[in-house]
Amino acid sequence: MQERHVTMEARNLTIDFAKKKSSLFGPKEYLRALNGVDFKMYNNHCLAVVGESGCGKSTTARAITKINNVSDGEILYRGRNISEIKAGDELTKYRNDVQMVFQDPFGSLNPLHTIRYHLTRPLKIYYGLSGGELEDKLEQLLLQVGLNPPKEVLKKFPHQLSGGQRQRVFLAKTLAIGADVILADEPTSMLDVSIRIGVLNLMNQMKHEMNKSFMYITHDIATARYFAEETMVLYCGHMVEWGDTEAITQNPQHPYTKLLLAAVPDPSRSIHEKLPTHRSMETPMWSPQMKGCPYAARCPHAKPSCTEYLPEVKEIAPNHYTRCHLFN
Numbered sequence: 001m002q003e004r005h006v007t008m009e010a011r012n013l014t015i016d017f018a019k020k021k022s023s024l025f026g027p028k029e030y031l032r033a034l035n036g037v038d039f040k041m042y043n044n045h046c047l048a049v050v051g052e053s054g055c056g057k058s059t060t061a062r063a064i065t066k067i068n069n070v071s072d073g074e075i076l077y078r079g080r081n082i083s084e085i086k087a088g089d090e091l092t093k094y095r096n097d098v099q100m101v102f103q104d105p106f107g108s109l110n111p112l113h114t115i116r117y118h119l120t121r122p123l124k125i126y127y128g129l130s131g132g133e134l135e136d137k138l139e140q141l142l143l144q145v146g147l148n149p150p151k152e153v154l155k156k157f158p159h160q161l162s163g164g165q166r167q168r169v170f171l172a173k174t175l176a177i178g179a180d181v182i183l184a185d186e187p188t189s190m191l192d193v194s195i196r197i198g199v200l201n202l203m204n205q206m207k208h209e210m211n212k213s214f215m216y217i218t219h220d221i222a223t224a225r226y227f228a229e230e231t232m233v234l235y236c237g238h239m240v241e242w243g244d245t246e247a248i249t250q251n252p253q254h255p256y257t258k259l260l261l262a263a264v265p266d267p268s269r270s271i272h273e274k275l276p277t278h279r280s281m282e283t284p285m286w287s288p289q290m291k292g293c294p295y296a297a298r299c300p301h302a303k304p305s306c307t308e309y310l311p312e313v314k315e316i317a318p319n320h321y322t323r324c325h326l327f328n
């Protein structure tokens, strides 16, 4: 077992996006997509980022890949502040070290090129492989991601593979590039249910056997249990509950985490049982001027203090935290 160390760390990560102005002379308004987010990622570990659409999951990953600018706070990769990585070899290396896996594997592979082309390019460019060495590495990569027989798979075009197979090719590509941190943004949500678990198992294997760090972005808190040691539940760009996945899914404390877990389909539930209801289906948009708990408008336990100030962080148990006025 490799020694555990921090790969990626966010401190007070805050991201604002300028809104379209309603009038030419009015003040500039901002949407706060992330508000004071802190997390650590480790080698050999996965951090699940969970929450419904619009809560800031993809913004988190895009900030790590330097697509989104950070408004406040910082992101450190192996101790280096990524805002200082500006150009040249260091930026190229960072872009190779930190790879994103997207929801739609078809969109991330060029339909005009074979699988051989997709995997050969990084091996040639970054590792200078050719001839027999290249062939051995291609075969090894495809076997590592469970694509068999490699010689047949290499000849195929993306459209000749299933969604799950394409996602495996893309994961092989991250391995070919030599990724250290993999940010998987809803990587299984476009796959058939029966295929999903295989892709999650493969990522689990990459995490453990190849010592990778994963961020697993999902709206499905149930799958976080299969794959992530740590979980961070986001609501409206705020961390509402975070820490050990087992504790969060087995002993949720924040009303929003409880709602997410209650909404997970349970095959043993009868059709006569009442499903949990939301007070409001819309996730509110947060802005820098807003105060209080972002969940207050929707929370069945809301009290006046909830709309007045953000709850303090409460440690429920070692490596299990929440921000909720029920505990303040």
Ligand SMILES: Nc1ncnc2c1ncn2[C@@H]1O[C@H](COP(=O)(O)OP(=O)(O)O)[C@@H](O)[C@H]1O
Pocket (backbone or CB within 6 Å): 017, 018, 031, 033, 051, 052, 053, 054, 055, 056, 057, 058, 059, 060, 285
């Ligand atoms: N480039 C952008 N410009 C303006 N607003 C954005 C941009 N990217 C994301 N947002 C907004 O930030 C919020 C969080 O988005 P996102 O991180 O994509 O959510 P999620 O991935 O959790 O569904 C949403 O309200 C979204 O509309």
Ligand SMILES: [Mg+2]
Pocket (backbone or CB within 6 Å): 057, 058, 059, 185
């Ligand atoms: Mg998203």
